[in-house]
Amino acid sequence: MEQEAKRKDGKDEGRDGEKWVHDSSVNHKGKVPLRASTGVWKASLFIITIEFSERLSYFGIATNLISYLTNVLHQDLETAAKNVNYWAGVTTIMPLAGGFLADAYFGRFTMVLLSSLIYLLGLSLLTMSEFIPIIKPCNARVCHKPRKIHEVLFFLALYFISLGTGGHKPCLESFGADQFDDDHLEERKKKMSYFNWWNFALCCGLLLGVIVIVYVQDKVSWGVADLILTIVMAVTILTFYMGKVYYRYRLPVGSPLTPLLQVLVAAIRKRKLPYPSNPSLLYEVPRLKLSQGRLLCHTSRLRFLDKAAIVEDRENASTEKTHNPWRLATVTKVEEMKLVLSMIPIWLTSLIFGVGVAQASTFFVKQAATMDRRITHNFDIPAASIYSLTAVGMMVSVTIYEKILVPFLRKVTSNERGINILQRIGIGMIFSTLSMVAAACVEMRRLKAVEKEIMQGGKQVALSMSVFWLAPQYLINGLGDGFALVGLQEYFYDQAPDSMRSLGIAFYLSVIGVGSFLSSFLIIIVDHITRKGGKSWIGKDLNMSRLDNFYWMLAALNLLNFCAYIFLARSYTYKNVERGILVPDCPKSDEADLIV
Incomplete structure (x- = not known):
């Protein structure tokens, strides 16, 4: 009877796991998501749409930026090349800050929405700098020295776009991947396809950016090209926001770097302790509920870090809240540190x-x-x-x-x-x-x-x-x-x-x-x-x-x-x-x- 009850409970758990998503994500109301009505392609298509818009804007600007600097702002080639490199460098570095803030404090959805609005502000400033008479490059059809106010506004707009990219790029793709449950076989397979179709959409944006937008810049006007990019970005931001009821959200959990540092400090403190005879003796919290996170299995690589999970006689490791994380780390935290070091x-x-x-x-x-x-x-x-x-x-x-x-x-x-x-x-x-x-x-x-x-x-x-x-x-x-x-x-x-x-x-x-x-x-x-x-x-x-x-x-x-x-x-x-x-x-x- 007892075994039959356990089998019945297991079937109930299986049916419940199929109905609800227990991967530590929540729905827009902060509750456990319902699998049938959230995530997967119904959510990720909204997210891929705004990525298309961002790549259209970025490549439409980046691939022809040196032409604008030399032909419109009349910078010499060396100065223009330096300005392009500076802008590209800042645009590349900013995602490190944006990714950290999203994981630690804001969450990916909020960071994407905020950075998209900053991106839109940059595009709007670019458009205004081409149409508003007082801040246009100059009054004449052809001029050899643009207005200083136009140069200032132009570079301000460019670096607003850099700031927007910093929050947009690291969070949007990971937010899209969050819509697939790693512990569900079918969703895990769809997630592998997601990265392929994500890049297909990225290429479509790139393709139109370097063909259509660059052609409009060269043959029509820079202002018309900027206006097109601004309108497309505004429409896709609204589209992205409309999909909020379908998304699965991951709540920020504070700085992800602190636990890694705690593992390193604990391992150094216990460097003289012998390894346990069996890895199962290493410290791990009681099995978590799936909504609280996933546990990682112990691996044999970088064994020195395992010492951070050795339980000393004086330590009380019976519950998660009673131990000092700077002296005792869980196997999962140790394995996360190993993952980061192995990626280098x-x-x-x-x-x-x-x-x-x-x-x-x-x-x-x-x-x-x-x-x-x-x-x-x-x-x-x-x-x-x-x-x-x-x-x-x-x-x-x-x-x-x-x-x-x-x-x-x-x-x-x-x-x-x-x-x-x-x-x-x-x-x-x-x-x-x-x-x-x-x-x-x-x-x-x-x-x-x-x-x-x-x-x-x-x-x-x-x-x-x-x-x-x-x-x-x-x-x-x-x-x-x-x-x-x-x-x-x-x-x-x-x-x-x-x-x-x-x-x-x-x-x-x-x-x-x-x-x-x-x-x-x-x-x-x-x-x-x-x-x-x-x-x-x-x-x-x-x-x-x-x-x-x-x-x-x-x-x-x-x-x-x-x-x-x-x-x-x-x-x-x-x-x-x-x-x-x-x-x-x-x-x-x-x-x-x-x-x-």
């Missing part, structure tokens, strides 16, 4: 990939500016619009991966992801290396055309070589992004502690940002060294440079970095979560340890 080597080996990504919006575009960009005799495309081929490559990659590769690989590998996250990132790194090889080969041919048409012919016009010779390097770069960038997003969200997922997305963004800074640093070093040899690889005149050698160097660096990445990824241990309450098991992670 992966982050470091991803930076060279970030350097490769930076070339698509810098030197690739500079190459395009020297080439024949005519589609017809009366129509030519802006140099920045060629960047759209990267988005095309990424969209093709994501679609094929989601619709063809994943279903096939699930059957072959019995892995619900198809392939592991780190395997996916590694494949993207291979594509990045091939993109640099293709870029080097095309640049060698372009330089031969320069020598034939300009050096010998004495002409100072664009080459007759079509800009679409750059298509292979852009498309391969986009294919790599479909594997590596999406994989990095999923990795830093999935492997970060539950309380740090906005920061996890910020770490992913920092790969791109730090990669851009590293690219600038490499350019300075390469220019300094090669200039001593008599001919700089990266001179002021692209036609007098040897950019092909720079690309070959990046290809070699990518290859060496990939070898280091494989070494780290082969021994990586994925996050292992206790999947249930009724059966307190710690199964082996469904992610295989090997990348190859």
